[in-house]
Amino acid sequence: QKTVLIAYHSETGNTEMMARSVADGARSVDGIQVLLKQSADVTETDLKNADAIIVGSPVYNAAITPEISRFIASWPFEGSPLKDKIGAVFVTGGGISAGEELAQTGVLQSMLIFGMIVVGGPDWTQAFGASAITSEEPFAAGQPENIHPRFLEKGRKLGERVAQVTLRFSIAE
Numbered sequence: 001q002k003t004v005l006i007a008y009h010s011e012t013g014n015t016e017m018m019a020r021s022v023a024d025g026a027r028s029v030d031g032i033q034v035l036l037k038q039s040a041d042v043t044e045t046d047l048k049n050a051d052a053i054i055v056g057s058p059v060y061n062a063a064i065t066p067e068i069s070r071f072i073a074s075w076p077f078e079g080s081p082l083k084d085k086i087g088a089v090f091v092t093g094g095g096i097s098a099g100e101e102l103a104q105t106g107v108l109q110s111m112l113i114f115g116m117i118v119v120g121g122p123d124w125t126q127a128f129g130a131s132a133i134t135s136e137e138p139f140a141a142g143q144p145e146n147i148h149p150r151f152l153e154k155g156r157k158l159g160e161r162v163a164q165v166t167l168r169f170s171i172a173e
C-alpha cells in the first residue's frame with residue numbers, strides 16, 4: 001500500500017471540504033491509503049512515510065496562507081528525505097482570477113526545492129492541481145462549506161490522478 005498524505009489549512013471550512021473530495025478521489029484507487037490531516041497536526045514522520053503529499057490552502061492575498069507557508073518551511077530538508085515523493089496542490093479562493101494559480105504554483109515551486117515530482121490535474125482545465133471559487137457568482141455557494149460540485153469533482157480527480165501516478169512510480173522502483 002502506498003500512502004497519500006493530504007495536508008490542509010482551513011479557517012472557514014471551504015478548503016477542508018475540498019480536502020475531503022481530494023481524499024475520496026485518492027481512496028478510490030486500489031492500493032492507496034489516505035492520511036487526511038490539518039497541516040498543524042502533520043508530523044515529520046507523516047511527511048517521511050508518505051509516498052505523495054497533497055497540500056491544500058485558502059488563497060490569501062494571491063498567495064498561500066501564512067500557516068501553509070510556515071508548514072512548508074518546517075519540512076525536513078537535510079538529506080533530502082522528501083526527494084522523489086509525488087507532490088500536488090489544491091486551493092480555494094473567494095474570487096475568479098484573484099490569485100488561485102499564483103497560490104498553486106507557489107506550492108509547486110516549493111515542492112521542487114525539496115526534489116519532489118509535481119503533478120497537476122488530469123487535463124488542461126486543472127493544469128496546476130485543483131481550485132474552487134467560493135464567493136463570486138456564478139459559483140458563490142452562499143454558505144461556508146458549500147462548494148460548487150464542479151470544483152469538488154476537480155478535487156476528486158486530482159486525488160485520483162495523484163494516487164495513480166504514485167502507483168506507477170512504485171512499479172518502476
Ligand SMILES: Cc1cc2nc3c(=O)[nH]c(=O)nc-3n(C[C@H](O)[C@H](O)[C@H](O)COP(=O)(O)O)c2cc1C
Pocket residue numbers: 009010011012013014015016058059060061062063092093094095096098099100134135144
Ligand atoms: C485574509 C484573507 C485574504 C484573502 N485573500 C484572497 C485573495 O487574494 N484572493 C481570493 O480569491 N480570495 C481571498 N480570500 C478568500 C479566501 O481565499 C476564501 O474565502 C477561501 O475559500 C477560504 O478558505 P477556508 O474556508 O478553507 O478558510 C481571502 C480571505 C482572507 C481571510
